[in-house]
Amino acid sequence: MARAIRGSLFFFLDDPGADHNPVGSYQYFEDGILVLTDDGHIADIGSATNMQSRYGLANRDIIDHSGKLIVPGFIDTHTHYPQSEIIAAYGHQLIQWLDKYAFPAEAKFYDKHYARTISRFFLSELLRNGTTTALIFGSVHKVSAEALFEEAEKLNMRIIGGKIMMDRNAPQHLLDTPETAYSDSKALIETWHNKRGRISYAVTPRFAATSSSEQLQAAQRLYHAYDDMYLQTHVSENQHEIAWIKQLFPSSKSYLNVYNDFGLVGPRSIFAHGIHLTDDEFKLLADKNAAIAFCPTSNLFLGSGLFNFDQACLINVRLTLGTDIGAGTSFSLLKTMAEAYKVVQLQSNSASASKKKTPLTPFKTFYMATLGAARALYLEDKIGTLQPGKEGDFIVLNPDATPLLNFRMRKTLSLADRLFTLMMLADDRAIDAVYLMGKRWQNSEAYS
């Protein structure tokens, strides 16, 4: 007998755009059932009545989450697990923040035992917050990626990660070289990339300021040598950073063009932030099928600036959401959606707002955290929706998780309003259950 899950089911079929009522872009079953295959894929989905009669389901076959909202597991496209310990570190903007907090924190990850401890905490926080897939930076140490991958494999979690490549402009003990960065990354790729568990590899130059041209060339070779290889890095987060990159790469046309000059802008390349990109840079990203990870909690916490969401949409850049732990202050993609809304609202009122801007819709934010991210990662055949054939990674949202949510939801009738209320008011308490490949995750982490 197929295992079945009952609840309100919601997922996207396509990009809802800026439409306030994007009928056709999503499917919603108020009382639905999702049927799983024995190996944890989604076998079928539909209204409870239809599924019960089609599969002759008895109550004992059904795990009942009625009254709750079941959605695809969230996908976080930018985060640094070695920075878990410095979340909410006080008082600095990007460059000083790196020197004072991020580098010292990352220095501990030469120790695989330590890396394993933090990996376990980090992955359990992702899952407690409803995130079932993430694109993750390690530290410069090869063992940091190994520990992360081993722990994710135990959980059977679909993640993408990589060791940082960084051969200059950081403390000496945190530097690799073009050669070791290449060989360590290559070894990790050949062991892990689409080979073990549900792990994929991302070539991970930290950013152009901390990689020499030789190292960016090494990244280029790796990115192009393997099928379905990912690349993750940072771009245009902070004005001082941008000025620095200009000095370091005077012959490149723009910050993004530094990466492009090394062949690093393409499918499966994800650029974090992009706050200060020009239209030409947005166009380059769109043309090359690369993606931006918009990280609003981080951008506000570090005071980096307001991402120009409307413009990025207009130019059709692939957009996803990132928590950017540890400059971001929350593991929750719901809270990240809330902050994204605020960033867009703030720009609507700025002096430079020459035309009427569109408020960010809850459909768009939930899309970016699910199917939109899966598409940007070229994983829409596997995750991001609840369609038959996909991996059974989904979460159960409780709309009554706190007194305020419960109170607010009594008056909240439309699907759009319920989604918006969840993204503005819910937190980890609203994540009632998390399923990975059809199996319910149980938190066994000591810190939890």
Add this chain to the structure above:
Amino acid sequence: MARAIRGSLFFFLDDPGADHNPVGSYQYFEDGILVLTDDGHIADIGSATNMQSRYGLANRDIIDHSGKLIVPGFIDTHTHYPQSEIIAAYGHQLIQWLDKYAFPAEAKFYDKHYARTISRFFLSELLRNGTTTALIFGSVHKVSAEALFEEAEKLNMRIIGGKIMMDRNAPQHLLDTPETAYSDSKALIETWHNKRGRISYAVTPRFAATSSSEQLQAAQRLYHAYDDMYLQTHVSENQHEIAWIKQLFPSSKSYLNVYNDFGLVGPRSIFAHGIHLTDDEFKLLADKNAAIAFCPTSNLFLGSGLFNFDQACLINVRLTLGTDIGAGTSFSLLKTMAEAYKVVQLQSNSASASKKKTPLTPFKTFYMATLGAARALYLEDKIGTLQPGKEGDFIVLNPDATPLLNFRMRKTLSLADRLFTLMMLADDRAIDAVYLMGKRWQNSEAYS
């Protein structure tokens, strides 16, 4: 025997300014005891060792919150209880948001039974979030203030509130007149203001756009006729609002000057927002001992703009924090502090940042939410610190309330860092206990 409370005790003696290590502005007892009088005032405070020997305290006399941080109850200086139901309402900025959400929500408060139900929910949310005193807008209906006051009196909670005065530019069924606004407010004042429970009254013209000159004159008479009278209203929240006020009061020098022209700027007058105030307006507020309620979650949610915190400090304006429910999205002053930090960070990086700005310190935000607010409200003889003689309104913060807090606090050693971690990462779960006049509050609200 005196009742005694044990834990880490923290409170301010003076404004910490922008100082990162403002020794002398606060008191901190790592292991402290607070002794209460029989009527719930603070009798004495000091290190546990000292207090135990001075009062011969046995363990059975002590309520033990060891390992937790005890601080004065938070003070929220701007919030609208009739807007509880529209928290996180989608897609509009100030003026449209009022028309579409706020006015319809407030229209229900002609019904005292309904007003009582919402008052109970609202006050229990304040307390669940550690807020023991608030300055609260009712609706235009006299019964809305009565219901709120009666429920606060039952809880023995120190609140300040008032019925809105609004005689134009709102739906007909929500309008009063200069005369009824005056007589209803007067009746409320004479029954409640510093007479029953711990209730004070605030004369409450909504904002200059919804009160005629005649009504503002009525507000002026009320504000000046009674001892220790409060005045609460809104100023300079949104550019469209400011343009509208200019049209309505062409002879006033500025938005704030409209209020000043009617004698409404003075001690115990609290102006919400003030995002776009000029230096002259800041100076007027400072000269008149009036205060600003800075409401960052609301300002970000509505996209109203970034309050110029540094400039307001420079000009010595009395600054407090407000949640601004229902345009604000959280009842928590901890979350409000976090958003305040982000607003200040964002301005440090703006193109117009001509000089180096100072990041908002956790000392300053905790000060604004406690003693700073008490001073702005001229209540520093009663609340806002834990000094002997003050009312026993205090809260117990659990630094390990969530897995992330627990994890983060292990590495957080200085008091400044612990306060900052709490303000960035904690929520209502961190409010372990709330004491009102020395008595622990027990939540009996149906929604909770």
